[in-house]
Amino acid sequence: MLEDNDLSPWAHPKAQRWFATLLERSGFINEVEDTVNLTDDHLELAHCRMLLALLILLGRPGIWPEDKNRVLQRAASKINNIAKNSQVIQPTSKKAKPLSIEQHKRNSVSRTAIQVELELLRRRAGISNRKSKLPMPSTWGKFWS
Amino acid sequence: MKTSELSPWSDEQSIRFLSTFESWANMAHLIQTTLKQDPRKYPHQIRAACAVVIMICRDKLWPERSDLMTIDDVVSLARRQLAQVKHQFSIKARINTELKQNPKFRRLLDSIDQEMRILESRVAEEPLDLPQEPPASWGQFWSD
Numbered sequence: 370m371l372e373d374n375d376l377s378p379w380a381h382p383k384a385q386r387w388f389a390t391l392l393e394r395s396g397f398i399n400e401v402e403d404t405v406n407l408t409d410d411h412l413e414l415a416h417c418r419m420l421l422a423l424l425i426l427l428g429r430p431g432i433w434p435e436d437k438n439r440v441l442q443r444a445a446s447k448i449n450n451i452a453k454n455s456q457v458i459q460p461t462s463k464k465a466k467p468l469s470i471e472q473h474k475r476n477s478v479s480r481t482a483i484q485v486e487l488e489l490l491r492r493r494a495g496i497s498n499r500k501s502k503l504p505m506p507s508t509w510g511k512f513w514s
Numbered sequence: 515m516k517t518s519e520l521s522p523w524s525d526e527q528s529i530r531f532l533s534t535f536e537s538w539a540n541m542a543h544l545i546q547t548t549l550k551q552d553p554r555k556y557p558h559q560i561r562a563a564c565a566v567v568i569m570i571c572r573d574k575l576w577p578e579r580s581d582l583m584t585i586d587d588v589v590s591l592a593r594r595q596l597a598q599v600k601h602q603f604s605i606k607a608r609i610n611t612e613l614k615q616n617p618k619f620r621r622l623l624d625s626i627d628q629e630m631r632i633l634e635s636r637v638a639e640e641p642l643d644l645p646q647e648p649p650a651s652w653g654q655f656w657s658d
Contacts, residue, residue, distance in 0.1 A: 376622045376651035378565035378629075383558040387548065391566070395540035415527035422522040423532075426569045429658065478520050489656060503657045505646070508520040513568075513632050513648065514641040 379431030388432040397427075398437050405443045414455045414479060417448040421486045425506070428493045441494035445487060452483045482508045523575045532575070539577045541566075546583050549591050553598035560595050561626070567592040568632050586637050593633040600626045625651035 378384060392398050404412070404420060421444075427433060428441045455476075468476070486506050491497035505512055522528045532538055548556070548563040567589060570576065576585040583591065600623060607614040628649035635642035648655035 376618065376625060377653055378561045378651075381558040381562075383556075384562035387559040387562045391541060391544050395544055396537035397535070397541055400535050400537045413527060413531075415522075415525050416531040418522040418525070419528035419532050423570075425656075427566075475520065482520065492657065501657075502654060505656050506521075510521055510524075511641070511644075511646070513646065514635045514644040 377431065379429070385431050389434045392427065392432075392434065392437075398434075398440055401444060402440050405440065405447045409447075409451055409454065412447070412451050414451065414476075414483065417451050418479060418483055418486065420444060421448055421483065421490055422506075422509075425486060425489045425493070428490065433493075438494060441490065442496055445490045445494050445496055448483070448490070449487055452480065452487065455480060478508065482506060523572055529574050533577070539579055539582065542577050542579075542582050542588075546588055546591075549588065549595055553595055553602055557599045557602045561599050561629075564592040564596045564599075564629060564633070568629060571636065589633050589636045593630055593637070596626060596630050596633065600630070621650055625649045 375381070379388060401420065401424070404416075424441060424444055433441065485503070488497060488499070489503055489506070492499065492503070545563050545566055548559055549567075551560060553560050571585055571589050571592075573585070576582075576588065578584075582588075603619075603623065603626070607619060613619050626649075631642065632644060632649070635644055
């Protein structure tokens with residue numbers, strides 16, 4: 370008899386073993402861990418958003434090995450720190466070019482987007498236990514097509 | 515400025531960062547190797563690989579390397595293999611009437627149809643008009 374949770378592509382035990390092999394044998398989990406271990410000044414907001422996107426997609430039960438959940442938790446915490454620091458306006462050096470209005474807008478939208486994306490990862494990692502339904506990240510466009 | 519231009523995969527700095535991940539190309543290798551397997555022997559693994567293709571096979575995210583299939587080729591292969599997986603599941607149902615009449619099994623086949631349509635859309639001249647919801651069996655894809 371098929372159960373509800375038997376239907377997704379990551380529900381079957383054979384699929385779960387395949388996902389675990391994919392993430393571990395490729396070295397992806399180790400590389401995420403190494404990235405999370407870098408000092409904050411090695412990571413930009415743009416790096417964090419890419420990392421977040423990949424972990425939102427792949428860091429889910431059935432795909433991400435359960436015993437590697439702490440990597441998700443550490444990534445969420447690291448990204449949160451970097452996102453927080455990016456809210457603080459850094460003093461610019463005299464040599465630095467001022468940001469254009471377009472760049473300011475882009476940074477502002479990215480900072481807002483990262484908060485929603487972070488909440489998605491926090492739930493996956495079991496850090497947030499909010500239950501409300503979350504929408505797809507607003508900056509991801511027409512994700513399915 | 516469209517918000518879709520702000521996705522992580524439309525940002526040059528984000529893409530450059532991802533290209534430093536050796537594991538990303540390794541993953542692509544493993545995905546394409548799985549997609550070349552026999553769907554009669556490995557239907558669950560192939561469907562799993564197709565799901566990853568749906569998630570990550572998009573411009574700039576799929577690594578461009580001479581030892582890897584192009585994005586269009588890998589998406590087309592995933593689409594063909596997923597059709598074979600559906601065929602395998604349907605054969606199972608032909609000899610198991612209880613399974614055939616199970617509404618959840620119907621939902622599984624409907625979901626595979628949706629997954630195939632997404633893959634079709636990725637290689638179509640013009641993207642197909644698809645719902646904003648994930649395939650039926652993927653649950654609360656964002657919140658879960």
